[in-house]
Amino acid sequence: MVAVIGILSTAALLAASAAMVRHHDQLLSKQQRAAEFTAAARQAVVTLMSISADSAKDDVQRIIDSSTGQFRDDFRGAADEFVKAAQTAKVSTKTTVQAACLESMTADTAVVAVAASSTLTNTNDAAEQPRSWRLSVKLARDGGKIKMSSMEFIP
Numbered sequence: 001m002v003a004v005i006g007i008l009s010t011a012a013l014l015a016a017s018a019a020m021v022r023h024h025d026q027l028l029s030k031q032q033r034a035a036e037f038t039a040a041a042r043q044a045v046v047t048l049m050s051i052s053a054d055s056a057k058d059d060v061q062r063i064i065d066s067s068t069g070q071f072r073d074d075f076r077g078a079a080d081e082f083v084k085a086a087q088t089a090k091v092s093t094k095t096t097v098q099a100a101c102l103e104s105m106t107a108d109t110a111v112v113a114v115a116a117s118s119t120l121t122n123t124n125d126a127a128e129q130p131r132s133w134r135l136s137v138k139l140a141r142d143g144g145k146i147k148m149s150s151m152e153f154i155p
Contacts, residue, residue, distance in 0.1 A: 040146035041112035049095040
């Protein structure tokens with residue numbers, strides 16, 4: 001009887017340990033995905049909002065390469081006008097991200113809130129114009145890479 005209780009107790013402890021290890025692995029995987037999506041959102045915002053007249057074509061191509069879905073298609077369709085406007089106004093923006101916070105996530109998609117600031121210079125105004133932004137960035141895995149699928153400004 002004591003042996004049976006000992007065996008059952010050992011089996012129960014092993015099952016509980018296995019469940020805890022599985023839960024821990026799932027939690028680590030979720031944290032890793034969250035970190036990947038958050039880092040991708042930070043980079044997407046910097047890529048999207050940092051443009052220079054001198055490198056406008058390359059900057060716009062980077063935006064296209066780091067986006068997916070309808071956002072990429074729409075941006076690709078307006079790329080030439082975007083480059084022309086940046087070059088005509090001799091725009092230069094530098095963007096930094098202050099904070100990013102995961103709002104929601106699935107295995108292959110996420111929504112990340114991002115707070116960023118940028119400085120803008122152009123031919124119309126010699127002084128740098130600082131601007132602060134709050135954005136909601138939707139991301140999706142595309143071909144093994146995390147890319148921006150949409151972006152909205154948060155008032």
